[in-house]
Amino acid sequence: MIRDTSGRRQQISTMVREKGSVQVAPLAERFGVSMQTIRKDLHFLAKRGIAERSYGGAISADAVNFPAEPAVEAKRAINIDEKARIGALAAAMVRPGDSVVLDSGTTTLQIAHHLPDDEEITVLTNDLDILCALARKERITVVMLGGALRRRNRAFYGAQTESALDDLHVDKLFLGVDGFDLERGITTHFEPEAMLNRKMVRAARQVIAVTDRSKFGRVCLHRILSIGEVDDLVTDAGEGEMRGAAERFGFRLHCA
Known part of the structure; x- marks a missing residue:
């Protein structure tokens, strides 16, 4: 057990840089300290630009390569044709009798536009x-x-959204992507x-990520x-670009 604060924080800093991310609970167990102590350590590292806090832990500051979130108006103007093709292909995966979740986003909005007007959906x-x-x-x-x-x-x-x-239990979740x-x-x-989104994933029998290739990496x-x-992954990338990843991770690839 390492209770020396400076030594522990140095080791955590090294772990963040080497692994890319760390989680609070495993760190607390490893160093024999409370999770509150680890949270203070991660806050210390975040203030020094070594890591960025994330849910349940921290991620290396060097790994976060897209820090600014565009406003929705800007997102609507990006890759319009690609999103429309992805939306049409994803909408075709919905069958009569299906219950589906459409995550927020401009690509999932295209799915909504292309869904058939069927009372069984x-x-x-x-x-x-x-x-x-x-x-x-x-x-x-709806x-x-x-x-x-x-x-x-x-x-x-918020809590009300999650508690709903x-x-x-739904058949399909169409999950929008900021980073892939x-x-x-x-x-x-x-x-x-x-x-x-994690709660949506737990509620869904099938998780379908939808994204254009600009989000890759x-x-x-x-x-x-x-x-x-x-x-499943529905994307505008050529089949060759993601075929290896599909085989490695076991998802079905659909190219618009």
């Missing part, structure tokens, strides 16, 4: 723009997850979004899940 979402798009369809069943509105991306988050998923890195997984800028601060937890 149920869609849950926390995204205000997706709600508006689906409200124009007369037959599809369930809005409540919560507090975050105006930056026009989506709802407690007793629900083979080693560091799927990440996002906003911690409450990562927490909500990007790492944001908050990790949602590992690539190995994804069942």
Whole structure:
């Protein structure tokens, strides 16, 4: 057990740089100190630019390569055609009788636009723009997850949003992506979004990540899940670009 503060923090700093990320609970066990002590250590490292705090731990500051989150208006203007193709292909994966979750985002919004207006399809979402798009369809069943509105991306988050998923089981989750890195997984800028997304993942029988190729290799601060937890990936990348990753991690690849 290492209770010397400076020595412990030096070792944690080395671990963060070598591994890319660390978690509070394993560190507390390793060093024989409380989790509160480890949180103070990580806060110390964050103040010195060595690490950035993330849910349950910290990630190397060097690993975060896309620190600024664009506003939703800017996101709508990026890769419009690619997102439309991805949305159409993803929407074709929805079958009559399916219950699906559409995560917030401009790519998942395209799925909403392309979904057939079928009364046997149920869609849950926390995204205000997706709600508006689906409200124009007369037959599809729409369930809005409540919560507090975050105006930056026009989506709802918080305890109320998460509790709405407690007793629900859905067929498919279409998960938007801020960062998609083979080693560091799927990440996002906003911690409450990562927490909500993980709950969506637990509620879904099939997890389908949807992203254009511009998100590949990007790492944001908050990790949602590992690539190995994804069942399907719908993207505009050529099949050759991601075929090796699909075989390595075991997900099905769909190229728009």
